[in-house]
Amino acid sequence: DAKTTQPNSMESNEEEPVHLPCNHSTISGTDYIHWYRQLPSQGPEYVIHGLTSNVNNRMASLAIAEDRKSSTLILHRATLRDAAVYYCIPPADSSYKLIFGSGTRLLVRP
């Protein structure tokens, strides 16, 4: 099974960009990488997913390395509301069950 590695925590200043890294060196060529986040006292929420090329949506951007062994979630301008635990989730089987690790706890300083 593919596994992911993320830093335990990161800090950012409000309104500055944040780059959250994830290593997934065992991922296969057809596996998507998904990112979720969990705000305090809430259930997780979907952020973004991608396969090869960079992806953008209203919440974030996902930059995937050319060798696909790593990816970076980019928050272009962090806000206090972005303080959360961010999970880089390896590909699932046909069940699409989500395998959460410990994630990266993002602290945003005002």
Add this chain to the structure above:
Amino acid sequence: DTGVSQDPRHKITKRGQNVTFRCDPISEHNRLYWYRQTLGQGPEFLTYFQNEAQLEKSRLLSDRFSAERPKGSFSTLEIQRTEQGDSAMYLCASSFPGQAYEQYFGPGTRLTVT
């Protein structure tokens, strides 16, 4: 509010009692997932349904746990003879057909077993 709802939000029970939680997914969603989250950890998969069929159960789901989704709509998760180790947040999520990678989570039910 058309999101995933869970009831109750909090439950305190004594060891040995049975508890039942309910999850109401978004109405068009055919897949429904249950996860459990303990303090400081990421959620762990418990089981999932496609429509009314329960297709997979985690090894975490001991025989004291049972889940149902009788008409492919709401789901219940029952824990019999609760133990202190069952104390956790129980999360429900659902997804659209063909978009199972994008799961919508409810607020969770926090269970405390005393």
